[in-house]
Every structure is written in structure tokens, then in C-alpha cells.
Amino acid sequence: MSQPSRLVIATRASRLALWQAHHVKAQLLALYPDCQVELLELTTKGDQILDRTLSKVGGKGLFVKELEAALLDGRADMAVHSLKDVPVELGPPFALPIIMERADPRDAFVSNQFGSLAELPEGAVVGTSSLRRESQIRAAYPQLHVQPLRGNLDTRLSKLDAGQYAGIVLAAAGLERLGLADRIRSYLSTDESLPSAGQGALGIEIMDERADLRAWLAPLACARTTACALAERAVSRVLGGSCQVPLAAYAQADDNLLHVQALVGRPDGRLILRAQQSGPIDAAKSIGTDVARQLQAQGAQAIVDALSAPDPDQV
Numbered sequence: 001m002s003q004p005s006r007l008v009i010a011t012r013a014s015r016l017a018l019w020q021a022h023h024v025k026a027q028l029l030a031l032y033p034d035c036q037v038e039l040l041e042l043t044t045k046g047d048q049i050l051d052r053t054l055s056k057v058g059g060k061g062l063f064v065k066e067l068e069a070a071l072l073d074g075r076a077d078m079a080v081h082s083l084k085d086v087p088v089e090l091g092p093p094f095a096l097p098i099i100m101e102r103a104d105p106r107d108a109f110v111s112n113q114f115g116s117l118a119e120l121p122e123g124a125v126v127g128t129s130s131l132r133r134e135s136q137i138r139a140a141y142p143q144l145h146v147q148p149l150r151g152n153l154d155t156r157l158s159k160l161d162a163g164q165y166a167g168i169v170l171a172a173a174g175l176e177r178l179g180l181a182d183r184i185r186s187y188l189s190t191d192e193s194l195p196s197a198g199q200g201a202l203g204i205e206i207m208d209e210r211a212d213l214r215a216w217l218a219p220l221a222c223a224r225t226t227a228c229a230l231a232e233r234a235v236s237r238v239l240g241g242s243c244q245v246p247l248a249a250y251a252q253a254d255d256n257l258l259h260v261q262a263l264v265g266r267p268d269g270r271l272i273l274r275a276q277q278s279g280p281i282d283a284a285k286s287i288g289t290d291v292a293r294q295l296q297a298q299g300a301q302a303i304v305d306a307l308s309a310p311d312p313d314q315v
């Protein structure tokens with residue numbers, strides 16, 4: 001196999017995205033020490049919109065489009081993404097051939113006064129940026145006030161420190177990557193807050209036609225995480241919808257057995273539909289599809305469709 005001489009990684013310019021791109025760069029350099037690996041930093045629409053909740057601005061792949069433009073015109077060979085931010089519709093001319101080993105998929109609780117959601121007094125304000133977390137927190141802790149929290153990880157922590165929230169909930173993996181794990185007071189179990197599809201994993205996007213890159217990048221893939229991601233993303237694909245929908249999908253692989261759990265909730269947390277199924281790991285996609293169908297049989301599609309209807313407020 002030929003060796004790459006130069007590879008360009010397109011990345012968002014946020015601290016988390018840069019960490020992730022550097023992580024891939026380090027792995028590529030370990031494999032191909034003579035290769036020149038460069039980062040191309042881009043600002044995406046998702047990074048520019050900080051004053052409204054992400055779900056309101058809507059549109060899938062807010063963080064992905066500018067990176068894809070760089071792949072299309074050849075400025076970059078690959079784009080590194082947090083898998084959970086990558087739309088399930090991704091397809092030709094693009095491809096997502098590499099899913100890397102997953103970090104901690106759980107959500108984490110951060111607070112300066114309290115150790116966990118359960119310790120919060122009645123009426124305390126909890127900040128979170130996702131309807132998935134909001135729905136599950138409201139269902140388990142109806143006495144708390146859940147409020148939107150936007151911005152990159154550093155911004156969210158500074159809003160907590162400014163006293164606007166008693167506690168906030170965000171992805172453990174992001175905090176760990178930024179060296180902020182010491183701010184985590186407790187982890188939400190996956191039963192308490194089922195993670196979103198792909199949470200904690202990184203995906204590498206390329207142009208579908210780049211067979212050379214597929215071969216070079218293959219050693220970076222994690223087979224187990226890839227199976228989990230296939231199942232989780234199948235759930236999202238069947239149910240459709242946007243990031244305005246409280247939808248969670250989480251798979252665990254145990255030897256050759258895959259266990260898939262998913263839920264669809266109402267944002268107010270008054271209704272949460274759940275489904276789960278296990279099966280052989282090589283049937284990942286069909287297990288995910290079955291779990292989504294079970295949710296549909298309980299009426300989940302009506303919730304998804306109602307929340308995904310065009311919002312006249314949307315820009």
C-alpha cells in the first residue's frame with residue numbers, strides 16, 4: 001500500500017473540535033511518520049449562533065456543512081466530527097467510513113454547590129443544551145426547572161460559574177477531552193439519561209470516492225464502536241426528525257451480543273416511550289431498526305413529527 005505524503009484535516013475552531021482533530025492527527029502521525037498532517041480551521045454556522053437555543057435555530061448539520069465544503073473543493077482530505085453531531089442522512093458524495101473508539105458516552109452533572117441532580121432543592125435551575133436531556137431530567141425530577149444553556153463547553157461552564165444555574169448537564173466526553181473532568185460532580189447513569197446516538201465517539205468524513213483515504217484511515221476504526229453507532233444511527237434514521245426531538249439511542253456491545261436501548265420523549269418529560277432489543281453484533285443495523293419500529297408501535301412517530309414541523313420562528 002502506498003503511504004500518504006500530506007493529509008489535511010478540516011475542523012471547527014472550537015477547543016473541543018481542535019482537540020479531536022489533534023487526536024486524529026496524532027494517530028495518523030503514529031501510523032505514517034513521514035506524512036505531513038495539517039489542520040484547516042473553519043468557523044461553522046453552529047459556532048456563530050450562540051444567542052438562541054440550538055434546537056430553535058434548527059437545521060441538521062449546522063456544524064458539518066462548512067467542513068464538507070472544504071472536502072468538496074479539495075482544501076481538505078477529511079473532516080473530524082463528534083459523531084452525535086453528524087446527520088444520519090450523510091451519503092454520497094460524502095462518506096463516514098471511520099468510527100473511532102468511543103470515550104465515556106454518559107452525561108455528566110457539573111455544579112459548584114451540589115453533588116448530583118438528586119441533591120438539588122425544589123425549584124433549582126438546571127441548564128442543558130439538549131431536548132433529550134431536558135425531557136429525561138424533567139421526567140425524573142419534575143420539581144426542578146430545566147432551562148436552555150447554549151455555547152461551547154467553556155461558555156457553558158462560565159454561565160454556571162456566573163450563578164445562572166444551580167447545576168448543568170453536559171456530555172462527559174467533551175469535558176474529559178478538554179481536561180475539565182475535575183468539574184464533574186457525578187455521572188448520570190445511562191438509565192437516568194440515555195445518551196444520544198453516537199455520543200462520545202468520533203467519526204471521520206471523507207469524499208466517498210477516496211479509496212486511497214479509506215485504506216489509509218482503516219486502522220483508526222473501532223469495530224465495536226462502529227457496530228454500536230450503526231445501531232444507534234439506524235434508530236435515528238427510521239424515526240427521522242431534527243435535533244428538536246428528544247431522541248436517545250444507546251448500544252452496548254458485549255462480545256458478540258449487542259444491546260440497544262432507545263427512547264423518544266416529550267420535551268416536558270410527561271411522556272417517555274422506551275424500547276430495547278438485543279441481538280448478534282453483526283445485525284447491528286437491523287436491531288436498531290427494530291427498536292425504532294417498537295417505538296413507532298407505541299406512537300413515537302407522532303411525537304417526532306409534531307416537534308419537527310416547520311417552526312415559523314425559525315431563521
Ligand SMILES: NCc1[nH]cc(CCC(=O)O)c1CC(=O)O
Pocket residue numbers: 082083084085169170171173174175198199200201202
Ligand atoms: N452537541 C455539542 C457536542 N458535540 C459533542 C459533544 C461532546 C463530545 C461527544 O459527545 O462526543 C458536545 C457537547 C455536549 O453535548 O455537551
